[in-house]
Amino acid sequence: MRRLVLSLSLLIGACAPMAPESVSRAAGAATVAPEVSPPLASRFGAPDPVPPQASNAQIARDVIDLAFSLESGRALPIFTRFEGPVTLRVAGKAPASLGPDLDRLLRRLREEAGIDISEVQKGEANITLVPVPREKIRKQLPQAACFVIPGVSSWNDYRRAQNAGEASWTEVRERETAAVFLPADAAPQEIRDCLHEEIAQALGPLNDLYRLGESVFNDDNVHTVLSGYDMLVLRAFYDPALRSGMGREEVAAALPGILARLNPAGESVPDRRLAPTPRAWIEAIQTALGTSEPLPQRRAAAEEALRLARAEGWTDHRLGFSHFALGRLLVSEEAAQAETQFRAALRIFSALPDARLHEAYAAAQLAALALRTGHPEEALALTAPHEAAARRHENAALLASLMTLRAEALDALGRPTEAAAVRLDSLGWARYGFGPDWNGAAQMRRLAALDPAQGS
Template sequence: MRPARRLVLPLVLLLGACMPVASRDTPTRAAADMPGESALPPMKTFAVPRPAPPVASNADIARDFLDLAFTLESGRSLGMLTRFEEPITVRVTGAGPASMVADLNRLLHRLRTEAGIDIALTNAGSANITVQAVSRAEIRQALPQAACFVVPNVGSLREYQSSRRSSRVSWSRLTRRDRLAIFIPADSSAQEARDCLHEELAQAIGPLNDLYRLPDSVFNDDNVHTVLTGFDMLVLRAYYDPALRNGMSRNEVADRLPAILARLNPAGEGLPPQRLPRTPRVWIDAIQTALGPGANPGQRRAAAIEALKVASAMGWSDHRRGFSHFAMGRLLQASDPEAALDQFVLAQRYFGQRTDTTLHRAYVASQLAAYAITAGRADEALALLTPHLDTAARYENAALLATLMLLRAEALDLAGRITEAREVRLDSLGWARYGFGSDWAVRAKLREIATLNPAKRRYGAL
């Protein structure tokens, strides 16, 4: 099983810190209110998926597949491939967010059409996978720093609690997959519940590991991607390819992967491999200390410096170097905003212009635009934000999309385009309800971003 996840990438200047947790082998997601009756506009949801196809070479994808499928995040090796060999059925118990079942149906449709997996929703108690909506308090009682997680060979949280210290729920002792349970927070935002469904269901049926070297995948502890990507669907399609079977060794799978990937992803045959180096544990530990719970400010800053030193010593110029600068920027914002800005500029430089780091750049753009708005530079903020609105929509990140739109509304206000600003702000609220949940959370985000506008601060308009 995998650690209790994940680094939650912040959306704008003073949003809460990232929260990884101690390394375990239970696939989970780190924690994020359920809206009831609301005076805000109706919640918006995403319609047709627009996943971007993978842009990696098949040689790199084969290496990634093997490391994802045959290693737990703790570093423990798995001796065999385990998967479902029969059609997979999924049932839902408990009362989650109102959109949860619809989001689950959309996800199952994607798994059938994009990954070719025979999976469907059922009401039968004999379902292979049970998605149980329980309170966050119950989840944290089971795994204190998790928002959601998946466990083999159980069908309820009560069953897990009675078996948690036994080998029955050990992923490393699993020889085949027949019955699993995913625990989702019932009192979360719609987006948090959906993100949990994507991450935990993907691991319930597929690979259990995470790799920081993957720029365009939910199988990555940086938590940039929250819905399954084109890369992820290719990995899952290969995972269930008829040429593979339950119980195969790493070497047996490695022998068959080149032909599988050549058939499933012919575009990857002509791309040169990048062969990104493995991510050393010292960098992982430093990032988790810098952005996770339990450390004091001095320890966090020292860890972020260590992560940057490792990234530099390794000669990285990929997204991990960018994330190292982003982490440092986050930690410097309160104490040294100008130095933090420098780090965000460096993060954007290392994220580069690759198609598989588009979403990374959208996150950094939200930070840079916030600085521009604070300085009264409306045109600069609009130039930073405009290219990334469609990015947030493409990757179905309503929280990020709402944040970018609210920043755009403040920039439009600064530019004197008041009517347009009002329309953008109103349009953002439906996405904010999906992304942030309760009315108070949405209104808090509105106030947070409005405080960036120097005109509103000057005239006490907040």
């Protein structure tokens, strides 16, 4: 039982959010490298995004910070976007899962964000998707799974621009072309996650902000598909009242009217006035959840992030995430202390209006610990309620992990028929989330390398 539960804990760790060090989407350590998507991989139904929970006043501040800064903190001089209809093309051989996920995303961008975007099969396009081997990406950006570059349409274009020092968003005055480089040999969910974040950044926000609790534009990687908040931000980016070349003050003056028109419900939401995130906390959390430092340094960084979060007086998801990050680094060797951290994170997330997905991650960690200590009833109570959040946010890896934990709890409670049904249902989600060659024994062997004690 201990060996099985340890494996389940590693499974949860594998799909837990990680903080990247690069300016693009962080590489997901848990994904397998399939060549094609099999028919057994499950798919989500009609999108059901959660409406924005923030006030319009907060969203206006967010849009300014997303539009006028890069992730590095470097300021951008003017507002930029594509002007007119946007075309998109896939270059080269695409993984089997890419087409359906891309169609779904483009439909959402048209319907929810109001962006005139369509796919073309040949010729020039504004945005070019370039599937390349994962190793090729990591040679350029070791901590990245995918990235977007302005002014280029191919890998050769990118390398030439890079060598010439021209691949910079700071030089863009109006967006005309961009290339998104995707890992062709990743699991379907990782490819889809890259589609969402990188196409959205090609279209709009170039920055990530840790204060955003309900957005893919957050380096904690909790959200993996564009949320209702994200679609509102993109709709504001492409509102007729804005145009490329506007300055920060011009955009700030226009946003209150834009958001009042697009999101009238946000006018009556109390303004939480979330403070900016200090660079010291960002660096501490990135070290804690990175892979480059030994475990003792990562644990010290997590403790420092929690200290800084408390010193800032935060009560939002950043405080909860600080507890969560520390818990992940304690779970393999100090289970009781890890549980304390996960319970603190769960309390904070549960009290927030925009943290259902965060809450599900914390509950999954606690469920794995409950099984490990022989409390299957608690594990069952922790997993079942959060599967709905994983489904709504279209996170197959998290959903499969929650279902696996629930199946083990049912087995331990002497309900093998129910357990077998849940386990069978989880298989399709696991094959989408972790890769189509997923199977229990092989996947557990792969995930053993993700034990925090091994520093990976």
